[in-house]
Amino acid sequence: MATKRIVIDPVTRIEGHLRVEVEVKDGFVTDAFSSGTMVRGLEIILRGRDPRDAWAFAERTCGVCTTVHALASVRSVEDALGIVIPPNAELIRNLMFCAQYMQDHVVHFYHLHALDWVDVVNALKADPAQTAALAQSISKWPKSSTGYFSDVQQRIGKFVASGQLGVFANGYWGHPAMKLPPEVNLLGVAHYLEALDWQKEIVKVHTIFGGKNPHPNYLVGGAPCSFNLDEVNAINAERLAYVGKLLTDAKTFVEQVYIPDLLAIASFYKDWGAIGGGLRNYMCYGDLPTHGFGDPSKFKFPRGVILDRDLSTIHDVDPRDPQQVKESIAHSWYQYSDGDAAAKHPWEGETKLNYTGPQPPYDQLNVEGKYSWLKTPRWKNHPMEVGPLARMLVGYGSGRADIQEAVNMVLKKLDVPVAALYSTLGRTAARGIETYLVAQWAQEFYSDLLANIKNGDSRTFNSEKWEPDTWPAQAKGVGMSEAPRGALAHWIVIEDKKIANYQLVVPSTWNASPRDGQGQRSAYEAALIGTPVADPEKPLEIIRTIHSFDPCLACAVHLYDPQGRTLNRVTVGG
């Protein structure tokens, strides 16, 4: 049987613009090419600006993972200038981080990923009484009566009968890879709608501390809000109680809706525990500090690298080391001054946009040459998968009891071995597991914050290095975080009180990048190899594996010129 090229563009239910081209032979993917097709140039725009403003620009890298780039940015400036933030500011940031995870992961599961597994139209065949019985057997969530599911079914029935299917038009309904019984499909659809309503609540944690969501405000040196228990114009007992309720309600939703649904749906797709594994290396920078960002050993998410799926050895990661993180452009639409074969640490990188793809409109990219706006990052020349699975594996391998316990619980309930984690299903399960943990950790951070305030510490900001005349002539910093989609770092160089260089290497760049000069595939491309494709006209299975990474392409595409030189003239080749 001949090899067939399938092009998926746009890949929807993601952030940004992703194109995937795969080769299929005898019903399986034999090769895959992942391309980011949009570029904005934020690093060039950041040059010459006030470092204290950088968070706002960087935050606009992505509105889905809003806050994470602001966090990495303020950390990069604080690292460069040696600013230690007050404990309350660390706790506020942690609470905003946790709120972001819960919102982002729930939205990913229900609104970006579920329609790969849940057949909306098939839910109309369900017996609502059986759905209710199922729902009540897996969770004590109160909205699980027959009448409730019957109402949802009628609403969807009316919607489908109108002939205007809106966001559900041309979905993969009736696809042979859809395996859920109608009753589980109805459960999934009901919670799709409930989660859509719920997600707008948890982000209010950002609104209280940061004024708005998406894109709440951050501050170099701490947090912009102030505590004053005797003032209506500050964070007082009422505001704190509001945060407390939001966190508790979110924990309830995660434990009583998200996790039970994840387990119920996954139990029908255990075969996906052997599909989509891809790379064998995993990396995370770690996050959620409990003793300041300078002490990674006390992070809730530990830092480390796993090579060749060997969980017994966790390697150290140092983004400052010029030999560790490097980016190459062998298949990216950029040009290096000393040849495109070079790999450069972010401190030493350079950028020149150099589009050499086909002139649009085009049907296929030239995958032998350059084919993406993403550069290709490597750790000590190894491709790395980053994200929830990497975090859970590094946590598991590091011997963190709470992470091991949560992972083992899910493996046991699904009755699958540890090896099943290395898969499309494993990635999706890991996202749920860490949400479950984050919901618990948020309770700890909240208690710690109240205890601090009760003990008389209300500080949220360190003003010592706020004024630029307190800064050295030159400073360099790295701001790390674990974004929902994986390891994130911003590198900054400050000269004469301005940004001389600013660079981001973000999770989806690690995962979605094109292959490197040695032909090593990055995570998406590797994970797609061997994926079954029942109907090349409707490549649902490919979309499942891509979605298991939760792509975020606006983040992934970036460019920079760290020497602070004038941007080279943009050239466009044929």
Place this chain on the structure above:
Amino acid sequence: MLGLPATAVAEVTRALETKPRLPVLWFHFQECTCCSESFIRSSHPAVADIILDRISLDYTETLMAGSGKQAEDALRDTMTKYRGEYLMLVEGSVPTAAGGVYCCIGGRTALDIVKEAAAGAKAVVCWGSCACNGCVQAAKPNPTQATPIADIISGVPIIKVPGCPPIAEVMTGTIVHLLAFDRIPQLDGLGRPKAFYSRRVHDTCYRRPNYDAGLFVNSFDDENAKRGYCLYKMGCRGPVTYNACGVMRWNGGVSFPIQSGHGCIGCSEANFWDNGPFYRHLPNFPGFGIETTADKVGVAVGAVTAVGIAAHAISTNIRKRHLIQEEIAASEDVQDCRAEQGGCPTKE
């Protein structure tokens, strides 16, 4: 629903029940998806009610079930079947440099797609500062020539809903207005719905009395910050920003940037990224008084502040006048691309 009397609600409900739902196409170009994320945060109406009961959201890369060919087919079907009738929503700017190769979808440039889709649209709504003004990617030096939508298309009504992102209920409120009253809301001189963009944040700010009394925060988390004084000296752009934040607030009315201790960065105004640094305060701004709308002030805000005029007409408190005059020397001019360059620097 938007404060409508009960009878109006009944009429709206009837209208929606008897018509096919309005076909809507939501395009994504150079953006970060914060507008889509904001939209789904809407508390009234709830987003599920909009997309299931009020509109037919036939294309949106963020939420639609089908990818690739299935997505393209859905787009093509609506553009053909409902030509001249569909509502076009645009999130993101369009890069015009290098023939448009900096943003391609399905092998076509955003430039091609936006022109083709606009030709068959009943009206176009520009979501957020990217589509309205180019936003962050159009900040200097604008490497990809990120261009606002209104500079590319013509011949179709355009509604601008700026902000980074716009408030959720401002977005859904604009849609609800179109549906309920079957007409475009009244727009100001810059194409923004007056319902949401007719007042400066400063004039609707609950901290305004502190400004009038000369009570300012001097450093984040200082004693004055803990009392909730005015953030003018911390760089607040509320005095030159038209938006509904002070009235509607964010995420169901919970708070807004100033209430949570950070100045407004002016995210709904053209060119706000280049009006920094954010923490240097404005030199002063012409005090047009509270009974002033964007139309009356229009471009004057930018033009006047661009030359750093020091006049100040709000005469409620002599002490405050004195204090503000003292700050002018160390202040930051706000530039406005309209006044400075006769248009944003992103035209084709």
